[in-house]
Amino acid sequence: MNDPLKKYRRQFRIWKNNRRLKREKEYYNQKFTSLGLAIPDEQTLRQELKNIFPHLTTKAKGELSIIALYHHYNWENEALKPSLEKFGHIRHYDWLDKFSHSSKNERKSLKAAMNRDLIRQVNTWMAEEKADVIFTYVSGELVEPAALQEIRCHGVPLVNLALNDKEHFVGKIHSGRAFGARDICRYFDLNWTSTEDAVIKYCVEGARPIYLPEGANPQIHKPYDIEKTIDVSFVGQCYGNRATVISELQNRGVAVKAYGIGWPDGPLPTEEMVKMYSRSKINLGFGGVSGLRDTFSLKGRDFEIPMSGGLYLTEDHPELSIAFRPDEEILTYSGIDDLVYKIEYYLANPAVAEAIRKKGHERSLREHTWEMRFAKIFHITGILQ
Numbered sequence: 397m398n399d400p401l402k403k404y405r406r407q408f409r410i411w412k413n414n415r416r417l418k419r420e421k422e423y424y425n426q427k428f429t430s431l432g433l434a435i436p437d438e439q440t441l442r443q444e445l446k447n448i449f450p451h452l453t454t455k456a457k458g459e460l461s462i463i464a465l466y467h468h469y470n471w472e473n474e475a476l477k478p479s480l481e482k483f484g485h486i487r488h489y490d491w492l493d494k495f496s497h498s499s500k501n502e503r504k505s506l507k508a509a510m511n512r513d514l515i516r517q518v519n520t521w522m523a524e525e526k527a528d529v530i531f532t533y534v535s536g537e538l539v540e541p542a543a544l545q546e547i548r549c550h551g552v553p554l555v556n557l558a559l560n561d562k563e564h565f566v567g568k569i570h571s572g573r574a575f576g577a578r579d580i581c582r583y584f585d586l587n588w589t590s591t592e593d594a595v596i597k598y599c600v601e602g603a604r605p606i607y608l609p610e611g612a613n614p615q616i617h618k619p620y621d622i623e624k625t626i627d628v629s630f631v632g633q634c635y636g637n638r639a640t641v642i643s644e645l646q647n648r649g650v651a652v653k654a655y656g657i658g659w660p661d662g663p664l665p666t667e668e669m670v671k672m673y674s675r676s677k678i679n680l681g682f683g684g685v686s687g688l689r690d691t692f693s694l695k696g697r698d699f700e701i702p703m704s705g706g707l708y709l710t711e712d713h714p715e716l717s718i719a720f721r722p723d724e725e726i727l728t729y730s731g732i733d734d735l736v737y738k739i740e741y742y743l744a745n746p747a748v749a750e751a752i753r754k755k756g757h758e759r760s761l762r763e764h765t766w767e768m769r770f771a772k773i774f775h776i777t778g779i780l781q
Contacts, residue, residue, distance in 0.1 A: 413563070420566060421593075428596040435595050441606060442776050445585060449553060454781045455528065460484030460774065463521055465514065466533035466557075467492050471696065474666060475613045479766035480531065483774060487527070489517050491538075511543040522550050528779045532584075533557045535564070537575035544583035553777040556584045559610060561594035562693040581605075588773060591693060592715060606776065609694050609719055611766040612703035616666065619705025619757065620674040627651040628739055629676040631669050632697065634658030638682055641732065648736050652680065673706030677749065678727075678739060681710025694719065699764045702726060702756035707749050709738055719764060725756040 436444070446452075460483045466472055467490050480486050491510045521527065529552055532539075548554050558565075558577045567576035581587050581603035589595060590610050598605035630642065633656050645652045655664045655672065664672060673679050679701045683693065694715050701708040702725070710716070712728035720726045727742065729735040742749040774780035 427600045463527040463530045561591035612699040617703040626676045630680040673704040679706040683711035703760040707753040
């Protein structure tokens with residue numbers, strides 16, 4: 397970035413975002429303490445939901461009727477849908493299927509119409525066959541609280557997934573309404589967040605949260621028996637410090653290739669992306685949140701690369717140890733010098749690298765599939781045997 401003005405603006409945005417998140421964290425920590433709140437454990441959640449839905453009966457896996465409300469951006473139908481289908485019959489509503497002809501600005505003005513259509517479709521489906529659960533992956537930018545209240549009147553658990561709560565629990569605010577989960581979370585019976593430190597925010601807002609990381613689909617993310625012809629690769633968007641790190645690696649003689657939006661070679665189709673994980677001796681990761689300094693979170697690739705049988709090397713941060721044993725199942729680095737050292741060491745010691753790669757793959761299959769995540773959610777809601 398050679399333009400001083402652009403660099404200054406970026407640095408100002410980072411400072412502003414960090415200040416906002418710091419204030420937000422301080423506010424919720426103070427409120428959580430002053431209100432005497434406690435984070436509910438799984439047993440507490442199960443009992444509370446049993447009290448809310450005493451009429452629910454458990455069903456065997458494969459027999460559930462599920463309504464799923466989410467838009468397929470680029471990964472959802474390959475991860476969420478096939479995993480949900482393991483549990484029963486799925487009826488999926490994607491609001492942009494009906495409004496895809498509209499521009500982004502037009503869709504903003506059509507929010508009310510989209511919410512009405514969402515309610516209409518759920519009402520129609522529930523009249524035809526009552527679902528056991530309604531699963532959503534939505535935000536306050538898309539869905540109105542009134543729509544959720546009406547959907548909730550059907551008397552079955554309403555569960556929402558949120559993957560961006562590190563930065564977007566509140567997010568942008570328009571006309572007093574938060575684009576994140578803040579203003580809608582209390583209308584769900586269970587809020588599944590992949591951000592551990594956001595749990596207290598849900599509690600403060602009067603919602604019922606559970607922390608579960610993301611996962612991967614082993615039907616899609618699987619190892620390929622192909623030759624490892626690439627030393628180091630990164631698959632993901634080009635933003636933040638990523639271009640600087642990749643450039644520095646190349647300057648230090650590391651043979652690294654980058655693919656995705658913003659990189660010269662562009663993005664890879666899903667199958668080719670997964671094959672890249674097997675083709676690469678080391679798969680690079682970044683744990684930072686865009687536009688924020690010293691702020692990290694678990695990423696989808698944290699699970700997808702080990703599930704695909706790739707050796708994974710990513711930025712060190714505390715949440716990784718929740719899912720994997722660093723330096724035994726995945727590799728981590730702190731700073732460019734450590735990154736270069738780890739790359740050189742494991743390229744020179746392929747047997748050590750292979751042992752770690754195998755353990756990461758085994759751990760992923762054992763604990764980190766989307767199917768396992770949904771099984772826990774459905775057990776807690778009391779609908780799965």
